[in-house]
Structures are given as C-alpha cells and as structure tokens.
Amino acid sequence: MKSSMFFAAVASLMPTLAMGLVGISWNVTGVPSSGLRNITFPFNIAQTPHRSGYYFAQQFNFVGQRDVGYAGLQPRPDSNGQPIIHGVFSSFIAGTTTSDPNCHTGADGGPGVSCSVDFPGRYADTWNVEISNVVGTTWRGDLFNTVTGSRVHIGTYTLPPGTQGIAGNQLGFVEYYPWNSGTHTCNSLPYSSVTFGVPRSSVGRGSLSDAFEYGDCVGKVGYRSSRDALGVRVQVGF
Ligand SMILES: *[C@@H]1O[C@H](CO)[C@@H](O)[C@H](O)[C@H]1NC(C)=O
Numbered sequence: 001m002k003s004s005m006f007f008a009a010v011a012s013l014m015p016t017l018a019m020g021l022v023g024i025s026w027n028v029t030g031v032p033s034s035g036l037r038n039i040t041f042p043f044n045i046a047q048t049p050h051r052s053g054y055y056f057a058q059q060f061n062f063v064g065q066r067d068v069g070y071a072g073l074q075p076r077p078d079s080n081g082q083p084i085i086h087g088v089f090s091s092f093i094a095g096t097t098t099s100d101p102n103c104h105t106g107a108d109g110g111p112g113v114s115c116s117v118d119f120p121g122r123y124a125d126t127w128n129v130e131i132s133n134v135v136g137t138t139w140r141g142d143l144f145n146t147v148t149g150s151r152v153h154i155g156t157y158t159l160p161p162g163t164q165g166i167a168g169n170q171l172g173f174v175e176y177y178p179w180n181s182g183t184h185t186c187n188s189l190p191y192s193s194v195t196f197g198v199p200r201s202s203v204g205r206g207s208l209s210d211a212f213e214y215g216d217c218v219g220k221v222g223y224r225s226s227r228d229a230l231g232v233r234v235q236v237g238f
C-alpha cells in the first residue's frame with residue numbers, strides 16, 4: 001500500500017488515533033468471506049520500561065461491522081516486586097454486550113465493550129493475544145505466554161446478531177495516551193520498545209507491513225524500526 005493510502009486508512013479506520021505515534025498494517029491470506037474464527041497477535045515488550053502510558057495494540061474488524069475492536073498490551077508499574085502487564089480486548093461496535101467481570105459497557109467514551117486484566121507477567125516473554133470465537137457472535141480474548149505456556153483471560157463479549165468472523169486485514173498502533181489530552185513536546189516522549197509479531201490464524205498466512213510514523217511528532221520521537229524473527233520491532237522515545 002502507498003503511504004498516502006496508509007494515511008487514508010489511518011484517517012478512516014483509526015479516527016480515535018489522531019494522537020497515536022506509529023502504525024503498522026497486518027493481513028492474513030485465504031480468509032473465507034465469513035471471516036476468521038480465531039487470530040493470534042504476538043507481542044514482545046521485553047525492553048519497555050515498567051511505567052504506564054503506552055498502548056501497543058492491533059485492531060480488527062468483524063465482517064458486517066464497520067467499527068473495530070482493539071487488543072493488546074500496556075506496561076504498568078511493578079507491584080509487590082512483580083512486573084505487571086495490562087491486557088486489553090475491546091469492541092467499539094454498538095450493541096456489543098458482556099457479562100464478563102473483566103469487561104464493562106463502553107469503549108473510549110463511545111459505544112462498545114472494554115475488557116482488561118492486570119496480572120503479574122514477565123516482560124521478556126512473548127505474549128500472544130488470542131482472539132477466538134466461543135459460540136455464535138461471542139468472542140474471547142486471552143493472553144498466552146509462549147515461554148511458560150500459561151494463559152490469562154482478558155475478557156469475553158457478544159457482538160450484535162448477524163456479525164460474522166474476523167476480516168483479513170487491519171492496522172495496529174503504538175499510542176502514548178497521556179498525549180491524548182492537553183499539549184505535549186515531542187522530545188519528552190519516554191522510551192518504549194515493542195515487537196509486533198506476525199499474526200497467525202488457523203487458516204491462511206499472516207504478514208506485517210513495515211511500521212510507519214504518523215501524528216504530529218513524525219521525525220521527532222527517535223523512531224526506529226527493524227524486522228526480527230517474531231515480526232517488526234518499533235522503538236520510540238528517549
Ligand atoms: C485456532 O483455533 C483452532 C481450533 O480451536 C486451534 O486449534 C488453533 O490453535 C487456533 N489457532 C490460533 C492461531 O489461534
């Protein structure tokens with residue numbers, strides 16, 4: 001995709017991300033017209049400081065719905081000497097319902113459902129965000145530790161009747177959410193590092209584009225990106 005198309009996609013698909021820093025697009029080939037029944041987005045945040053502020057996320061669409069879902073990780077300060085990770089799984093689709101104790105109605109002040117969990121987890125380990133169909137239009141988001149094999153439930157929600165599976169492409173992002181309100185100076189961005197892993201599903205083959213900067217601090221936040229065995233590493237901040 002041309003960068004002008006990326007920015008059109010950013011504008012149309014990520015209206016709430018005007019204050020984001022970095023985008024990346026993903027796709028899976030061979031997706032049936034009814035969409036995927038599951039998808040896995042690996043993340044590695046090994047070098048990220050244990051402080052709140054960053055959101056590393058992938059977005060996804062469900063066939064038949066315009067609004068997106070998000071899933072990903074946020075760093076948190078250590079608690080009782082243990083590293084804490086915040087896992088997120090949300091839907092911006094009006095009419096999404098939930099009875100999961102990790103979830104509540106509403107997403108970023110609009111319609112939808114937001115689910116999250118804080119848990120002690122090693123930053124060095126790659127965590128897979130797994131999104132899978134439970135039954136009908138009910139979906140769950142979980143985190144799977146690829147080193148220990150442990151699993152952490154993020155949440156479960158039910159989409160409006162008729163909603164189908166997960167569509168084969170969307171965008172991910174790095175956001176520093178303290179900058180979503182007020183003013184900021186680009187050179188005050190704290191350091192972070194995330195590797196977006198290549199997505200996987202039970203059908204097809206996943207790919208990631210190169211990452212790209214967007215927003216009002218392009219070229220001013222120490223952005224670096226490279227590919228590694230997992231996917232695409234992105235570093236920003238100082
Ligand atoms: C997708 O679901 C199938 C069937 O439940 C499971 O075997 C597979 O591990 C899942 N794959 C991914 C990538 O989540």
Ligand SMILES: *[C@@H]1O[C@H](CO)[C@@H](O)[C@H](O)[C@H]1NC(C)=O
Binds near residue numbers: 025026027208209
């Ligand atoms: C999928 O993504 C890869 C990497 O960005 C790109 O080369 C390829 O053209 C994409 N395929 C489709 C069908 O969009």
